[in-house]
Amino acid sequence: MSTIQTSEEPRQFYFLEAMSLLRLALRIDEPFKSIILEKLNQDIIEIIETDSSKWSTVYCAKPFFFAYSPKSPLFLSIKDYVIRSLENEINNQADDGHFILNWNADEDSAKIWKSIWTMDVLKALKNHKLIDL
Numbered sequence: 001m002s003t004i005q006t007s008e009e010p011r012q013f014y015f016l017e018a019m020s021l022l023r024l025a026l027r028i029d030e031p032f033k034s035i036i037l038e039k040l041n042q043d044i045i046e047i048i049e050t051d052s053s054k055w056s057t058v059y060c061a062k063p064f065f066f067a068y069s070p071k072s073p074l075f076l077s078i079k080d081y082v083i084r085s086l087e088n089e090i091n092n093q094a095d096d097g098h099f100i101l102n103w104n105a106d107e108d109s110a111k112i113w114k115s116i117w118t119m120d121v122l123k124a125l126k127n128h129k130l131i132d133l
Contacts, residue, residue: 015061018047022066022074037073044077055085056092059103069127086130089121
């Protein structure tokens with residue numbers, strides 16, 4: 001992480017901070033909005049997981065997290081990764097229709113998270129016109 005990270009320590013889940021910064025940027029005024037988006041755009045390839053083999057097996061920054069819609073300010077920079085990560089969700093969808101969690105959760109939590117996660121993925125797929133709802 002080159003432009004936002006302030007420590008030399010490895011930041012395994014830095015993407016959660018980056019997602020928070022993106023949400024902040026979408027809600028604040030200029031010039032701060034542009035400053036944050038520029039920094040995120042500079043680092044987005046380092047932030048997202050580009051190795052598709054990890055998208056379904058490792059808790060990681062799936063590219064579509066940063067572009068739930070083609071209107072996202074980061075979409076054009078990572079368009080190919082976003083579409084591939086959404087196609088991966090479709091290809092790995094469970095037989096009962098839920099989308100696979102890529103983190104561990106106990107049985108009760110998993111039921112809740114599968115519902116939330118499935119709705120999030122469906123929204124992103126719809127926004128990118130990969131499904132009709």
